[in-house]
Amino acid sequence: xxxxxxxxxxxxxxxxxxxxxxxxxxxxxxxxxxxxxxxxxxxxxxxxxxxxxxxxxxxxxxxxxxxxxxxxxxxxxxxxxxxxxxxxxxxxxxxxxxxxxxxxxxxxxxxxxxxxxxxxxxxxxxxxxxxxxxxxxxxxxxxxxxxxxxxxxxxxxxxxxxxxxxxxxxxxxxxxxxxxxxxxxxxxxxxxxxxxxxxxxxxxxxxxxxxxxxxxxxxxxxxxxxxxxxxxxxxxxxxxxxxxxxxxxxxxxxxxxxxxxxxxxxxxxxxxxxxxxxxxxxxxx
Amino acid sequence: xxxxxxxxxxxxxxxxxxxxxxxxxxxxxxxxxxxxxxxxxxxxxxxxxxxxxxxxxxxxxxxxxxxxxxxxxxxxxxxxxxxxxxxxxxxxxxxxxxxxxxxxxxxxxxxxxxxxxxxxxxxxxxxxxxxxxxxxxxxxxxxxxxxxxxxxxxxxxxxxxxxxxxxxxxxxxxxxxxxxxxxxxxxxxxxxxxxxxxxxx
Numbered sequence: 399x400x401x402x403x404x405x406x407x408x409x410x411x412x413x414x415x416x417x418x419x420x421x422x423x424x425x426x427x428x429x430x431x432x433x434x435x436x437x438x439x440x441x442x443x444x445x446x447x448x449x450x451x452x453x454x455x456x457x458x459x460x461x462x463x464x465x466x467x468x469x470x471x472x473x474x475x476x477x478x479x480x481x482x483x484x485x486x487x488x489x490x491x492x493x494x495x496x497x498x499x500x501x502x503x504x505x506x507x508x509x510x511x512x513x514x515x516x517x518x519x520x521x522x523x524x525x526x527x528x529x530x531x532x533x534x535x536x537x538x539x540x541x542x543x544x545x546x547x548x549x550x551x552x553x554x555x556x557x558x559x560x561x562x563x564x565x566x567x568x569x570x571x572x573x574x575x576x577x578x579x580x581x582x583x584x585x586x587x588x589x590x591x592x593x594x595x596x597x598x599x600x601x602x603x604x605x606x607x608x609x610x611x612x613x614x615x616x617x618x619x620x621x622x623x624x625x626x627x628x629x630x631x632x633x634x635x636x637x638x639x640x641x642x643x644x645x646x647x648x649x650x651x652x653x654x655x656x657x658x659x660x661x662x663x664x665x666x667x668x669x670x671x672x673x674x675x676x677x678x679x680x681x682x683x
Numbered sequence: 684x685x686x687x688x689x690x691x692x693x694x695x696x697x698x699x700x701x702x703x704x705x706x707x708x709x710x711x712x713x714x715x716x717x718x719x720x721x722x723x724x725x726x727x728x729x730x731x732x733x734x735x736x737x738x739x740x741x742x743x744x745x746x747x748x749x750x751x752x753x754x755x756x757x758x759x760x761x762x763x764x765x766x767x768x769x770x771x772x773x774x775x776x777x778x779x780x781x782x783x784x785x786x787x788x789x790x791x792x793x794x795x796x797x798x799x800x801x802x803x804x805x806x807x808x809x810x811x812x813x814x815x816x817x818x819x820x821x822x823x824x825x826x827x828x829x830x831x832x833x834x835x836x837x838x839x840x841x842x843x844x845x846x847x848x849x850x851x852x853x854x855x856x857x858x859x860x861x862x863x864x865x866x867x868x869x870x871x872x873x874x875x876x877x878x879x880x881x882x883x884x
Contacts, residue, residue: 406870444877446769450823452734
């Protein structure tokens with residue numbers, strides 16, 4: 399049984415409307431659930447029907463010529479290889495067994511190489527799946543942290559009406575924006591971060607891992623890119639645990655944010671700067 | 684949830700079988716089948732790309748790229764997951780949307796005049812229509828009838844989602860509705876469309 403929330407995400411996925419974080423999480427769920435895959439296929443099929451509301455138009459004759467020239471440039475990937483079974487019209491030379499043996503040895507080597515390459519691909523795929531699981535778990539934990547943070551704030555409110563309004567806002571998980579930030583520095587290629595942003599509360603939670611340790615006169619600084627401002631909005635500074643490179647930051651940008659286009663983290667001097675000066679370390683897609 | 688209308692009618696099934704057969708031939712390198720598929724699919728695919736991009740040259744580039752993929756990757760088509768035509772429609776639409784998103788900034792998209800209902804332009808059948816064109820027109824009429832069963836707000840949300848290249852948030856801004864409401868409309872609209880369509884494409 400697929401619940402309404404999952405149907406909603408499946409509908410948005412079928413129309414290519416999920417953002418990267420949501421999309422990765424949903425695709426992980428798709429891999430595990432054949433019923434969900436069927437639903438997505440059906441929704442895609444249904445959405446394809448919308449082609450019919452486009453006004454009918456005819457491409458130029460030149461396009462037909464261009465398209466029909468395509469087969470001359472490449473072969474279909476699935477085209478089966480043609481097997482020749484001709485009888486040899488001459489007697490095999492005396493050295494042919496040696497040639498066969500040499501060919502067998504070369505083929506064996508090639509297959510061994512192929513085996514090693516395939517094994518490496520499998521290991522990479524397994525690692526990719528493990529990373530996806532960690533990201534999914536990390537996102538779940540962040541959402542839980544955000545929920546607890548919201549509950550604590552609600553506890554501080556004085557009137558019941560305000561509490562109810564806050565609860566409703568916090569409960570609307572669908573409005574959260576979740577972004578993963580990828581490393582931009584070669585030496586910190588393992589660094590990663592996840593930002594959870596609540597547009598309604600104008601605050602967020604940032605969790606980073608494996609960032610390089612800072613010098614005493616440096617801070618990392620979070621930036622929120624909002625297209626309404628000419629420069630990114632300051633999201634606050636933070637340091638990381640020198641041993642693990644981890645940090646968690648509850649942030650509230652210095653200016654109201656209408657639309658988060660990207661999150662970025664730069665390396666700045668201690669205390670932060672009003673406009674990014676140092677190198678960008680992490681950036682969301 | 685049930686999907687009562689996904690089994691194609693006999694004529695539609697025959698057409699889909701022919702499309703799938705042509706695609707199989709293309710996968711084995713049959714150029715005539717490739718040309719036949721172009722003649723069957725090119726007009727609707729071009730119409731979608733043109734509707735999304737509003738630029739005939741770019742729309743032709745998209746259709747060309749789709750046929751490159753069709754030639755090179757037709758072996759990867761899985762007929763149990765949908766029809767060949769729907770596969771090509773999705774490929775065309777997604778590529779056109781990707782191009783829109785790449786070339787336009789969000790603010791430009793929002794400032795453009797995207798009508799809330801993207802039209803029910805009727806393509807009148809003419810004396811010179813080919814069988815493929817007549818099929819396309821009959822299919823379009825059936826889809827419009829299915830769409831007419833949807834509440835106007837669901838129809839508007841669906842059409843913006845399909846053709847505009849806007850994000851969920853931008854669609855909500857465009858329609859001046861909360862994001863949650865827009866998501867719910869898209870879900871309900873798509874599920875109803877699945878239910879109302881006389882057969883799959």
